[in-house]
Amino acid sequence: MTKDVIALTERMPDIWSLVAGLFAGGPDLDVRSAGEGAVIQMCDEAGRPLVSVEAPLLVRVAGEAARLLGPEAGGTGVPVWWTEARAATGVERAELLAASFARRLARLCGGSVWPSAAAADAEAAQPGAGAASAAPAAAQPAVDVLTERTAVVLQDRPVVAMTAWLSDAVRAAATSDRAVQIVTPATSRLSLPTRLSLTGPPSRWVVRDDEGGGYYDGLSGALLRWHDGGFTPVEAEPERTPVARAFREGAEDTGERQLALSFRTVQPADERLVLGGPLEAAWTAVTGGPPEGWSTAEPVNLPWSCEALTALARDRAPESTWVVAVGRADRPAIATLRVERTARGVEQDVTLAFGYGPGEKPPLDVLPDLAATLVTEHRLQSLLVQLRAARRDLSLPARFEPPAVPVGFALGADEAQDVGLTFARRTPLPARPVPLGPAARPGFYYPLGDGSSPSSWALFEQLMRHLRQPG
Numbered sequence: 001m002t003k004d005v006i007a008l009t010e011r012m013p014d015i016w017s018l019v020a021g022l023f024a025g026g027p028d029l030d031v032r033s034a035g036e037g038a039v040i041q042m043c044d045e046a047g048r049p050l051v052s053v054e055a056p057l058l059v060r061v062a063g064e065a066a067r068l069l070g071p072e073a074g075g076t077g078v079p080v081w082w083t084e085a086r087a088a089t090g091v092e093r094a095e096l097l098a099a100s101f102a103r104r105l106a107r108l109c110g111g112s113v114w115p116s117a118a119a120a121d122a123e124a125a126q127p128g129a130g131a132a133s134a135a136p137a138a139a140q141p142a143v144d145v146l147t148e149r150t151a152v153v154l155q156d157r158p159v160v161a162m163t164a165w166l167s168d169a170v171r172a173a174a175t176s177d178r179a180v181q182i183v184t185p186a187t188s189r190l191s192l193p194t195r196l197s198l199t200g201p202p203s204r205w206v207v208r209d210d211e212g213g214g215y216y217d218g219l220s221g222a223l224l225r226w227h228d229g230g231f232t233p234v235e236a237e238p239e240r241t242p243v244a245r246a247f248r249e250g251a252e253d254t255g256e257r258q259l260a261l262s263f264r265t266v267q268p269a270d271e272r273l274v275l276g277g278p279l280e281a282a283w284t285a286v287t288g289g290p291p292e293g294w295s296t297a298e299p300v301n302l303p304w305s306c307e308a309l310t311a312l313a314r315d316r317a318p319e320s321t322w323v324v325a326v327g328r329a330d331r332p333a334i335a336t337l338r339v340e341r342t343a344r345g346v347e348q349d350v351t352l353a354f355g356y357g358p359g360e361k362p363p364l365d366v367l368p369d370l371a372a373t374l375v376t377e378h379r380l381q382s383l384l385v386q387l388r389a390a391r392r393d394l395s396l397p398a399r400f401e402p403p404a405v406p407v408g409f410a411l412g413a414d415e416a417q418d419v420g421l422t423f424a425r426r427t428p429l430p431a432r433p434v435p436l437g438p439a440a441r442p443g444f445y446y447p448l449g450d451g452s453s454p455s456s457w458a459l460f461e462q463l464m465r466h467l468r469q470p471g
Contacts, residue, residue: 003095004157005118007102008065008073009081009111013056017108018083039141042097050094051101052141054164056083059301061293063329067393068191068299069114070158081109082299086165089144089154142169147229150179150202159395160184161298162193162324170197179203181231186210186246189395190218191298192334192353193324206231207398209246218398221247247399255358256392257451259286260404261350263374263383266414268345275313276306278378279325279337279350285370286354286363287333291325300326313339327354332394355392362387364407368434368445371410375436375443383410387451406448406460410436411467413443419467427466429459 007013018040042051058079059065065076085101087094099118106113142165145152151173153166160166160182173180179202182194186207198205198219205218215224215231221243223234233241265278280290291304302308304325313321320340327333332355340347356362367385374380386404391397413436416424424444427433436443446463449456 003087003089003098003154005085005087005098005102006069006114007081007083007085007105007109007111008076008114009056009083009106009109011109011111012058012081013083013105013109017105018053018056041141042101048088049141050088050091051098052086052088053101054084054086056081057164057299057301058082059299060303061300061326064293064299064301064326065114066329067326068157068159068161072116073112073114076112080111082301084163084165086141140165140169140172142166143172146178148178149228150181150230151176152206152230153180153182155182155184155188157184157188159189159191160194161191162197163299164297166194166197167297179230181206183208183215183231184218184398186398189391189397192351192394192396193298193336195219195396196336196351202230202232204231205398207244207246209244211246212244216244216247216398218247218396221400249399253389253402256390257356257360257362258388258390258392258394258404259354259356259362259364259407260386260388261352261383262386263350263410264381265348265350265374265378265412266342266344266346266381267348267379269341273310273346274306275310275339275346275348276337278348278374278380279335279352280304280306281373281378282350282352282370283325283327283333283335285366285373287327287331289328291333291335292328294323294325296321296323298324300324309337317341332392334394353394355394357392360392362451364450367408368436368447371408371434371443371445372436375410375412376438379414380410380412380443381415382412383408385409403454405451405454406456407451408445408447409460409463410445411443413437413441416443417441423467423469428462 040053041049043049059082060079062078065073083105085098087098102113102118142153143151144154151169153169170180181204183206186209190205206215206224207218209216216222217224222241223244224231225234235241261282267273283291293300293302294304294309295301309323318341320338322338325335335350335352338349371383374383385407387407388404389402411424425433429446431447433444433446436445448459
């Protein structure tokens with residue numbers, strides 16, 4: 001049984017519904033709030049948490065349940081109330097209680113339970129004696145093992161998303177100078193926001209290798225072992241780490257592609273500034289319309305609104321704001337946006353990906369015009385566009401995928417001035433750069449290919465060396 005059970009209900013679970021669901025586990029349990037009231041915990045007689053329940057979330061973005069929970073949730077409509085229950089680690093009774101809670105909530109508020117097997121397993125949840133876990137590590141229900149070096153999170157879901165719980169665990173680990181290591185079965189995949197949160201070793205995606213035994217890194221394939229309070233690579237020879245066979249297998253090209261854009265804009269801090277405009281401009285240029293929804297975590301629950309995003313960022317200032325946006329269910333697209341107030345102004349860092357099937361062609365012809373819009377209307381600093389052979393649904397499997405290939409690079413007007421217009425215009429690349437914006441103070445778009453040849457990386461590196469020369 002999974003540790004995480006989700007009730008997807010038609011009606012809002014009020015506090016009495018939540019309490020009724022929690023007491024489905026029996027009268028010998030204690031119910032209390034935690035995490036500034038955002039989490040309710042079911043505890044045993046000794047006060048040790050068995051099940052933690054996140055506050056219900058109203059999801060109004062179509063397709064989110066299917067995107068994150070798989071075909072089993074494909075019939076879930078919107079709006080829907082999403083209530084997660086997470087069982088304590090290694091306690092069978094806790095998993096049964098989580099299932100029982102979700103089933104009771106679905107009955108009271110109308111809806112279903114994910115995974116569906118949990119609804120049947122819930123019948124076995126009976127009060128009585130049983131082992132209990134210690135308090136959640138670092139008071140974070142998502143953290144299952146905490147050492148001096150590492151916060152370990154166990155997940156068994158089709159897509160490991162950047163949920164509110166996981167986001168809190170990542171922040172808490174960073175504050176305590178710990179790595180985050182997410183442990184999953186080989187069948188799980190990562191969402192783009194979760195992938196971006198793993199900033200490099202010792203933070204890792206740790207995959208259980210049922211076929212070969214042991215564990216491997218889901219991003220690199222390196223065999224791993226538990227050592228000194230964390231998962232570390234197995235070194236068969238000096239400076240050489242063996243790669244799991246399960247990671248290398250099944251890497252055939254299915255014809256699916258991902259178009260990825262990474263860019264930053266820097267705009268003057270002004271009370272009239274509306275945030276999210278650069279992201280919306282890029283999204284519209286590629287798909288013909290704006291994002292479908294946004295949120296501070298997954299599942300994405302709010303309809304897209306630059307005004308609402310701006311209000312949130314102002315409320316959080318001077319702290320940074322991080323959000324995720326998604327597209328329509330029929331046009332896979334996902335992005336992360338970080339807004340920060342710096343000495344230069346208001347910076348918006350965007351990572352954006354679009355998915356295409358075998359019969360779909362990424363619209364590379366819109367890139368120069370998109371770069372021009374970002375330069376002239378949003379004060380682009382830089383833009384990198386890449387194409388890769390990868391899943392249309394934009395999730396990341398625990399196996400090898402070919403690296404992305406650069407398609408184009410854009411330089412903002414201020415950055416071109418810093419480089420020097422002569423250097424910015426005259427590059428060693430075979431294709432001439434496309435000037436963007438006013439002739440007196442242009443930015444530039446540099447075509448690097450159509451994404452079919454890895455040799456484009458050599459052109460990109462050559463361009464970077466050229467632009468770093470003094471103008």
